[in-house]
Amino acid sequence: MSALLQVRAVTQRFAGLVAVGNVSFTLAQGEILGLIGPNGAGKTTLINLISGTITPSAGQVLFDGRDVTRLPAYRRARLGIGRTFQIMQPFPGLSVLDNVAIGALFGHGGGPSQLAKAREQARQSLEFVGLGQFADQRADELGGPGRKRLELAKALAMKPRLLLCDEVMAGLNHVEIEEVIAVIRKVREQGISVLVIEHVIKAIRSLSDRLLVLHHGEKIADGTPDAVLSDPTVVQAYLGKKRA
Ligand SMILES: Nc1ncnc2c1ncn2[C@@H]1O[C@H](COP(=O)(O)OP(=O)(O)OP(=O)(O)O)[C@@H](O)[C@H]1O
Numbered sequence: 001m002s003a004l005l006q007v008r009a010v011t012q013r014f015a016g017l018v019a020v021g022n023v024s025f026t027l028a029q030g031e032i033l034g035l036i037g038p039n040g041a042g043k044t045t046l047i048n049l050i051s052g053t054i055t056p057s058a059g060q061v062l063f064d065g066r067d068v069t070r071l072p073a074y075r076r077a078r079l080g081i082g083r084t085f086q087i088m089q090p091f092p093g094l095s096v097l098d099n100v101a102i103g104a105l106f107g108h109g110g111g112p113s114q115l116a117k118a119r120e121q122a123r124q125s126l127e128f129v130g131l132g133q134f135a136d137q138r139a140d141e142l143g144g145p146g147r148k149r150l151e152l153a154k155a156l157a158m159k160p161r162l163l164l165c166d167e168v169m170a171g172l173n174h175v176e177i178e179e180v181i182a183v184i185r186k187v188r189e190q191g192i193s194v195l196v197i198e199h200v201i202k203a204i205r206s207l208s209d210r211l212l213v214l215h216h217g218e219k220i221a222d223g224t225p226d227a228v229l230s231d232p233t234v235v236q237a238y239l240g241k242k243r244a
């Protein structure tokens with residue numbers, strides 16, 4: 001497997017705070033990488049650096065061999081970097097379908113230029129995540145679990161080659177979590193690489209090929225789920241404070 005994403009010595013400072021400190025890792029084509037760590041560890045900041053919401057204080061982000069460190073988010077989206085947001089912000093007055101169609105219009109390669117095509121793409125993404133029957137409902141009528149799926153459908157409608165998922169299972173019950181895991185596995189079966197931030201250890205263990213752990217912005221472990229989750233440093237920094 002060749003690396004689709006290379007993060008090289010990336011640092012993000014906010015005033016005096018080092019939110020992400022000198023983090024390096026690679027993500028291979030078709031790989032599912034889990035990203036875990038305590039609240040405030042820098043996980044969302046790392047996704048923001050990869051998707052282009054922010055530009056790092058230092059270091060580089062390479063996507064498919066190309067340096068994208070200074071490209072704006074919309075250009076990275078067109079290259080195939082899709083993401084979900086931890087804080088969901090659907091366009092409330094629009095239908096579920098049109099929320100996703102907007103993703104299709106701005107996605108990989110520029111997206112379908114006509115609204116009709118974008119809606120067709122959106123319908124496929126909604127079916128893919130199991131929201132097909134809610135397509136014509138207003139987005140703000142969806143409950144929490146529906147909004148999580150809507151985030152996934154929006155990102156998938158952009159036809160990403162890399163999907164960045166920020167806590168798409170938060171607040172879901174175990175049946176809903178299993179359903180989202182199945183969706184992410186299907187995504188990977190299409191050859192898409194996935195980076196998943198998640199606090200539910202059981203879910204992340206079963207889903208990830210590899211796990212990366214952040215603590216106070218620094219990478220403290222990177223390896224197979226079994227090796228990482230039994231690493232004493234990880235147990236002390238994170239798992240000791242949680243129930244798996
Ligand atoms: N735009 C910003 N300006 C200032 N500080 C920020 C900004 N974004 C994040 N931070 C700080 O950077 C640190 C890392 O935050 P981040 O949101 O990346 O953590 P996280 O690992 O995603 O946490 P959580 O599990 O709670 O979502 C925190 O201390 C946070 O307060």
Ligand SMILES: [Mg+2]
Pocket residue numbers: 043044045086166
């Ligand atoms: Mg976060």
